[in-house]
Amino acid sequence: MESFRLTKKEMQLLAGKYPTPFVVISLAQVEKNYDFLRRRMPRVNVYYAMKANPAPRIMETLARRGASFDTASAGEIETLARMGIPGTRMIYANPVKTPQGMAAAAQFGVRRFTFDDRSEIGKMAAAVPGAEVLVRVRVKNQKALVDLNAKFGAEPEAALLLLREAKEAGLSPVGLCFHVGSQSLSLEAYHDALLLMRRLFDEAAAAGMPLSLLDIGGGFPIPTADGGRPDAGGLMTAIEAEIEALFLDVEVWAEPGRFLCGTAVNLVTSVIGEKERGGQIWYILDEGLYGTFSGAIFDHWTFDFVAFKPGRRRKTTLVGPSCDSIDFVRRDILLPKLAVGDKLLVPDCGAYTTASATTFNGFALATEIYWEDEQAARQVFYRGVPA
């Protein structure tokens, strides 16, 4: 699956128009990613994990396409409600919910929740009596970039008891969910998780609590800076086949974040300084770890940099603009010689980047530009064809 990627000319035209740093968002790429997933997983209802990138127009694009939403907080529920998305198109999928989150859920009609501990049951039953609840089950996966099972998930042996306790509290236990971890490269992890879920579905039915909903979380991978091109399509097709075989009469949801928005965004950043340290050239960029590159910390992501410049490539260090010495963006990356003012393009940086950026030290957030607006304004050329 191709990513959205500006050409050198397109980048330069935009850099002539907007001060860096800026991110360019392709809504067409978001649509392509959504359609790609839907084609390969027609059985699966998509709940976009908006935490990955809550840019309003990404959300509107997905909502128009038919997506629903995975929310983690009162803020996300309220954002969706302001957009006119009804609570029936949301799941509150943070296993631990705040009083504000429960109040927002009650106010805006969110009736589906995940949980992984008995301490949540009273909260859900009090705020939304009769709500439909799913137990989040802990699964194993060594091959995910971001482990989401260290903090979340009930042990499989506890799932049935949690469903029963929820039922006794007046809730409606409808299903199970899991998340194999983000940027998962392993079909085996989904395979093992689906088999485990099947076993738990059977046990629940035998215990008089037939389940009707399975939520397989997110985790679908995108290309990486080291040239990795994970076969997300193959992974999806294989998961769909297993769902078809194991969960014929069950409603199935997924909560993709990264896959829908990750490849739809390019960042453009400028070199604002240079120095030599320890025999290596360092370039100081106008975007750093406290900004879009926050994903290097929170998402464990390694960013790719395209210099569009010829010349011998040598080991280079890239640092951000803040007065904090944690602000190393990449070490030992092979780049040609650059000059102050040169621009660098960062592809595939739409997930867990701008969403966690701060204005620490007073640096403004990267400006968000929509590629479709630029095309409509006929001020740039798209892939060599006049817009």
Ligand SMILES: Cc1ncc(COP(=O)(O)O)c(C=O)c1O
């Ligand atoms: C509950 C839940 N669902 C979905 C996602 C999205 O995962 P991904 O971006 O890997 O698709 C996350 C990510 O943190 C999550 O916590």
